[in-house]
Each structure stands twice: as structure tokens, then as C-alpha cells.
Amino acid sequence: MTKIATTIESQTLGEKEEEPPGKSAIHSSLEEEPPGNRASNRYRFFGHISDSNWNDWKWHFRNRITTVDRLNEYIPLSVEDRAQLRLVTIRYPISVTPYYLSLINPDDPDDPIRKQAVPSVLEITMSSMGLEDPLAEKEDSVVPGLVHRYPDRALMVLTDICPMLCRHCTRKREWQHGGWVRTNNEIEAMLEYLRRNDSIRDVIISGGDPLTLSTRHLESIISKVRRIRHVEIIRIGTRFPVVLPQRIDNELCDMLSKYGPIWLNTHFNHPREITLEAAEACDRLLRSGIPVNNQSVLLRGVNDTVETMLRLCQGLLRIKVRPYYLFQCDEVQGTEHLRTPVEAGIKIIEGMRGHTSGLAVPTFVVDLPQGGGKVPLQPNYVLSQTEEELLLKNYKGHVFRYRNPNQRGYVEEAVVIAGPAGNAINGLLIGTKPKLKKSRGTIDADRVVVRS
Ligand code: SF4
Secondary structure, three states, X not given: OOOOXXXXXXXXXXXXXXXXXXXXXXXXXXXXXXXXXXXXXXXXXXXXXXXXXXXXXXXXXXXXEOOHHHHHOOOOXXXXXXXXXXXXXXXXXXXXXXXXXXXXXXXXXXXXXXXXXXXXXXXXXXXXXXXXXXOOOOOOEEXXXXXXXXXXXXXXXXXXXXXXXXXOOOOHHHHHHOOOEOOHHHHHHHHHHHHHOOOOOEEEEEOOOHHHOOHXXXXXXXXXXXXXXXXXXXXXXXXXXXXXXXXXXXXXXXXXXXXXXEEEEEOOOOHHHOOXXXXXXXXXXXXXXXXXXXXXXXXXXXXXXXXXXXXXXXXXXXXXXXXXXXXXXXXXXXXXXXXOOHHHHHHHHHHHEOOXXXXXXXXXXXXXXXXXXXXXXXXXXXXXXXXXXXXXXXXXXOEEEEEOOOOOOHHHHHOEEOHHHHHHHHHOOOOOOOOOOOXXXXXOOOEEEOOO
16 A cells, blocks of 8 residues: 555645635525534534534544544543543544534434444454455455456545544455555556456446545546546445535536536435435535435444334435445444344345335345355245246235246237237238247237236
8 A cells, every 4th residue: 555645635635725615505504594403513512613614624624533532522431431442543543524523412322323433442342253354355456446346347446535434344454554545656557457448337436435535636537537438437435425515515516517427325324414414415416417326334223223224215315315225234343343133134124115115225235255246135025936926925914926927938929919900010010920829818809818
């Protein structure tokens, strides 16, 4: 990994003379109304911070909470807690944006937002369980930073920097390397690989979080990817809409809108993350022509109930974000305390399917170790199956027989329209005359229908 600490500041936050993100809708609305559904503890924790700073993603980035002592200023921790967490952060550092911190209820040790941001001693006491790199991403790297596992897709990992270090992160192993971004030479090597492999039609730009790069730097990369003719779509994986929605400013959206089709995948895990700030960020993306999908991770004590997932996914639809995947938490060292049995995910999908619109139901997937790929899991609705029929259970548990259309090809051979209308239509089929073979059909008024 190349550490280029001196240039990170300019490549991530952008040059000093760059325009600040500017006054967004957030700014004006904040003056008009109390926080309401906005970051709920903004005024409790950060009442002294001006609106212009609060709406400036660079201010949040510079003021991330990265030490236990700083955390203790907002969230009461016992002496023992502090001692334990200092040990944890030697191995797994802490980073929380002021915005995300303000979503935490400091009085609730089991707060689902807190569990995602604040370290737990269980990260080190249970760390013998799990793997460092469960998805074997290193093995599929074709050049540093470029993962090419599937024929038509490639993953560009541009940086390991994230505005927040999520305690369940699959790439937790990278945290100790301490903040790198790919050099221009490394990026050029990735681009060259993409140019030479015309089977790649889908490029995923990820990290860390790629939106930590300055908009200008990001544009220099995205524009080059877009110039590769066989790359049809670009996908960006980012948690900024959730942990620092101020980053999704007009400057970024205007830039992205020039290089479509771009899809953005984000990572809401709990309904309380759907604040007005987050909704406005997603709205800006959508209005710039960038569809937003959500990939949740199933986490113990965060979103492992039907009720929470229903509220999350219905809330996402209200802000026009499509619930796409619900991931089983990967088998990553330092995350065991947040993992749930696979059955929990299946039960959640069972509790959602049929009880809310299908659009709100994500696909529950397990990402297999050793790079085996994603396997979708769902409740078993098929009680029995023969060539003739299936016995199916619906979402209420009622059982139905379902006739299985014959697999030997009757359908394509058997339907011939008879009668005057039929003659006209059949006449159009000259040269592709359907053969009626040994059908078991009966003739009704104007059709020959095969019925099994
Ligand atoms: S934003 Fe993603 S990559 Fe970054 S710490 Fe969170 S889960 Fe990991």
C-alpha cells in the first residue's frame, strides 16, 4: 500500500481555494425549523457550530471524533469503558462524523446507531473468530486496487479512507494501514487494465469511501473510466448519504451527472438514519439522474427484527431509494458480536414478503468466503414439486396447488387459432407453421387448446 499522507488532504478534502459546498436546502430549512427529524442531537452536541460549518462536509471531515477521550465528551463512558476502548482502538481505530454522532442517543448503551459507530470491547475479545479477508479480495486483485472476479465487472478500490469507520466493516483489516489513496500511477495501471479487457462492462468505484476524494480528483478518474467504450455503467459504493449527507452537494451531483449512466449504492441500516438531511442528499442524486440503491448489512441489535427492517425499507421507498440487498454480516474478525444466525435474515424476509410491497423487500444474500460470490437465500415457499404440480405456501401460510406447465414443449407447439379470425392470423405464420403434435387438447368454440 502506498502511503502518501502529505497529499491526502488535497486529494480528499480538496484544495483550500475550492468553493465550500455552498448553501443547500439544508441550510435554509435549518433556519426555519427545529431539528425535528433532522440529526436529532445536533443542537445538544453541536449547538455552537454555525450553520455554514454544519452544512460543510469538509468541516465534518476535519472534525471527526477519532479518540476515546473526544468520544467521552458526548457519550458518557465509565473509566473501565474508556480503558477497554483505548485497547480496542489500537487495533481497530475509531472515526465518527459529528453528523452521525448527533444521531446517537447517548443515554442508551444499546442504541442501534451507537452500535455501528462506537467500538466495543467484544471486537478484540472475540477476534479469534472470523477471517481477516473473508471475501479473498486480495487474491482477485489483478493490479493494486483493482479486483476482477466476475467476467463483466471490476472493482476499483481508490482509497481506504472513510468518513466513519463502521464497526461491522468487511475491510476492517485495512484500518491499521492508516489512510492511503491510490497514486496517479496506480490509477493509470487500473485504467489500462480496464481498457485492455473489453469484457468489463460494469465498473464499481469503491473504497474505503471514494467520495472522500475531492470532487475534482474524482472527476479526473470517472471521466477516464467513462471514455472506455466498452464500460457501459459505473457504480459508486458510498456511505456518505448516511454518515455525512452534506457531501452530496450540488457540485458533486453536477459533476456526476456528466458521466452517466452512474448508479450509486449506499448503506442505510436503520430507519433513524433516514433523516431529512439524508433524504435531501438522495433527492439531489436522483434529480441528477443517479439512481440510488441501498445495501444493508444485517446486524445484531441494530436491524435484526422484521419491524425494524420494515420501517427501514418502507422509509427508503419514501425517499425513492430502492432496498436492493440485505447482506448477512461477513465473517470478519472483530465483528462476531454483531453477526446474526442466517435464519434471522430468512425470517425477516419471510416477515416482509407479502406484508409490504415487493419493492420494499431486499434480496437477502450471503457473500461466500474465498470469493465464492453472493448466494441469495429466501424462505422456502415450495413444499413439494413434481413435473405435474407444485405445492406452494403463501405469505399467510396457506397451501395451494399450482399446475406445473408441461416441460416437454406442448406450449410452443400446441396453440393454434381456429375459425375465421384464426385463419387470418395463421396465414401470417407462413413458413413458421406450427406443428400440432399428439396434443391432449380439447376443441372449444374458436381455439384449439391443450389442457393437461
Ligand atoms: S463506509 Fe463501508 S468501507 Fe467504510 S467503514 Fe463503513 S462499511 Fe467499511
